[in-house]
Amino acid sequence: MMKEFYDLADFSVEQVEALISLATRLQHQPEPQALAGKVLSLLFLSPSLRTLASFQAAMVRLGGGSFVISPEMSIHGIESRAGIVMDGAAAEHISEAVPVIASYGDAMGIRAFAEGRSLDNDLADFEYNKLRQLVTTPLINMESAIGHPCQSLADWKTLDEIGVPKQDGRFVLSWAYHPRALPLAVPAATLQMAAMRGMDVTVLRPEGFELPPSIMDRAAQAAAASGGSVRETDDRGEALAGAHVIYAKSWSSTRHYGDKIADGDLRREFDDWCVDDPWFETTAEDCRFMHCLPVRRGVVVSDRVLDGPRSVVIQEAQNRMYAQMAVLHAMLGNGGL
């Protein structure tokens, strides 16, 4: 039985492919009694739409159920600092709240976004790990500071479905403009997924938005093991030539991480990084557009690309549910993985 689904890098390529097979099987052959009487506790410390909906739906489809806890539900306010005298607004500490919530479920999902202040803290997934050590049930990372494995599993399944080759598949993870400094979770997870899948992966981003060396190194090792490659460039022409996929996502400047003013000044120089038709001039003819959603139209990607035949963003989001059903089945079902 799977005990934790924290990061795709914790699994072998064979294990990931087994999960995707299971996801596809559950998509086509429902098992409405598989998790009868089983409970998933869902703890959202950051907002959610797709994840909130798809995990609840996944449990119902497998015959179980779930409950949702989000901070705005509790008047108490929840304290997370250690050793504090709680004479202020917060009436409850995570040391009590999290183990209790976890204990009501057979498995738990946690979403805790990056704080966006210290790159080291966020790369170490400081907030998520503070919660993780309070939980003894099987645990699913529903997006942390540096990981989003459910999205990656769904994206891998989508890549299989649209026929992007593993060997010699050209996958471009491109930074895009966005008015706010966003976390590194999706780019880091997507890079690792694409590398594990054996594709030739290019990270296309302006100077100042390099992915952290630890993230790049880890992906390079995964690529080497799978027969793929990883590189990083700010040269759009070089990056896009022959691409099978443009996966767009905005993220924070790593040069100015935690400094919103400097990040903003730098990113505004690149507000023309909006994926549009000209980006596809030298790609493979059937090059697809991917994004994890939510996406800002006219900012990250043009309407015509997003509404056109290249876009598979809805399919990616739909696959979230099937991917998560597979994870839940592997954690709580009779068959294991």
Add this chain to the structure above:
Amino acid sequence: MMKEFYDLADFSVEQVEALISLATRLQHQPEPQALAGKVLSLLFLSPSLRTLASFQAAMVRLGGGSFVISPEMSIHGIESRAGIVMDGAAAEHISEAVPVIASYGDAMGIRAFAEGRSLDNDLADFEYNKLRQLVTTPLINMESAIGHPCQSLADWKTLDEIGVPKQDGRFVLSWAYHPRALPLAVPAATLQMAAMRGMDVTVLRPEGFELPPSIMDRAAQAAAASGGSVRETDDRGEALAGAHVIYAKSWSSTRHYGDKIADGDLRREFDDWCVDDPWFETTAEDCRFMHCLPVRRGVVVSDRVLDGPRSVVIQEAQNRMYAQMAVLHAMLGNGGL
């Protein structure tokens, strides 16, 4: 299988009666496995109490489940305008959010109230239809600008239960005072329901609150087909004589639609339109009081009428769940309608 439950007028009288038979059967003979593993996605763009609760309960009673999305759950903010550059607060567009949410369910319910600005837009159910075209699963109208078919189905079932005759049943849909300009959805739906049921229907309202001609004409045709009749009057005495039912509801002035000041000035002249004992002086002796809830006590109806034996408002609300179970069963069950 039913693909859409948008408006009672889309169904024949026989189909409506079959749905009511199914509702009554499910009320008395539970089928706790009928929709095992099935998911209903519930999208509320307007607030709800009865609908929120009764749809969730309905799915559990049939062995399935549901999830709820309402705008306040998403930090992102959801944009609905076409062709916009999303560089403001909204981080997500309905073009992505709605198909994704829909895809997690086997059927979807949408609530989207009238904007209350343009009568033409609201009669055309502009907002609902914008969402509807984004959904490919079976879809249920949980109240739109101009329709509320779940309420109508529940009301029809209630009329059957309390023995209001179809032929020669005298049904009065009466405007009532309310401090705010409310949508036309319930009066339009109720009129159509009563006409389809074959009753003699009188719309009682002050001048300036006439129902739109398109609504009246549609109801008149349904009445003709069912052996009933439809008329409109501001003469309370004429309207109420011999009535079997007074169905109260407030709605906007159609003369001043979208003009809150002019509407307010006009409606305040009729703040004595509160259904009370004297309204029943010339009705049938056992004339009943109906309302879709929520209802303002002492404003729309007196306490003594609402708390007295004429009132069937709780029964109407209870029938919401059974009516919706029938719709869900007809959409997602093995038997179809």
Add this chain to the structure above:
Amino acid sequence: MMKEFYDLADFSVEQVEALISLATRLQHQPEPQALAGKVLSLLFLSPSLRTLASFQAAMVRLGGGSFVISPEMSIHGIESRAGIVMDGAAAEHISEAVPVIASYGDAMGIRAFAEGRSLDNDLADFEYNKLRQLVTTPLINMESAIGHPCQSLADWKTLDEIGVPKQDGRFVLSWAYHPRALPLAVPAATLQMAAMRGMDVTVLRPEGFELPPSIMDRAAQAAAASGGSVRETDDRGEALAGAHVIYAKSWSSTRHYGDKIADGDLRREFDDWCVDDPWFETTAEDCRFMHCLPVRRGVVVSDRVLDGPRSVVIQEAQNRMYAQMAVLHAMLGNGGL
């Protein structure tokens, strides 16, 4: 079948023990079909974390489901005063809302905290009883002004599990400091539970925080019937000598009930009532620490006690789910109690 779970005092010791046996059986032998198709309606008029999560989880584990209504969900605003003309903000009255919500479920849970203004009103559970009379389905008190029977049932089960003796068990219910004036529900319920269980119960509290005579008298009668005893003191040394359990909880000054300023002035004198290691110097060696949660660290109890081996607060909270499963099973299952 159980029709109401309002107060532990409504049940015999044998009935309580049967519920605990059932809770333990369901903990170890799941019955994921026991309540198939059954619905629990959950009405929270006060905020909740453990209760919200554990009731939803309990229903899923028994094969049914639930829905949650809390006031912030309804735009309408809900009026509870009788005989009022509703021309203000509230668009709905509890006389309609509560029976309807209740009717969608096979059983209902209601949480309605103390108003904290009139001790007589709160002792009479005024708000809860106003709602109770509107409900005809089986009803569970999820914490009212003066009762919290689900917590008490979970605590009794916990006491059994940790081996606190019934006869000659020394149970100390101790007031603790907290910056706010909190309700009497948990102390009243805990005292009654401990007395019914046959233990020797000491209420330790400063002058001005005496529990109301009616609460003390009722407990004394229960203790007499079970072979235990009840006393009240402000002498910590006397209270703690030989104790098997220190159950900490803060509550309002009963001398200044409803007077927040006078209550605050008095309670601040006792801000050193924080359970810490020295409290256990004369207790039984393996004396345990209990609390219903949420608890303020460094205020009500020290970190070292709460994080140490004496604390069973997580176990108490976990037992909430099993206790509630037993209540639901006794209300809605085939076997009854």
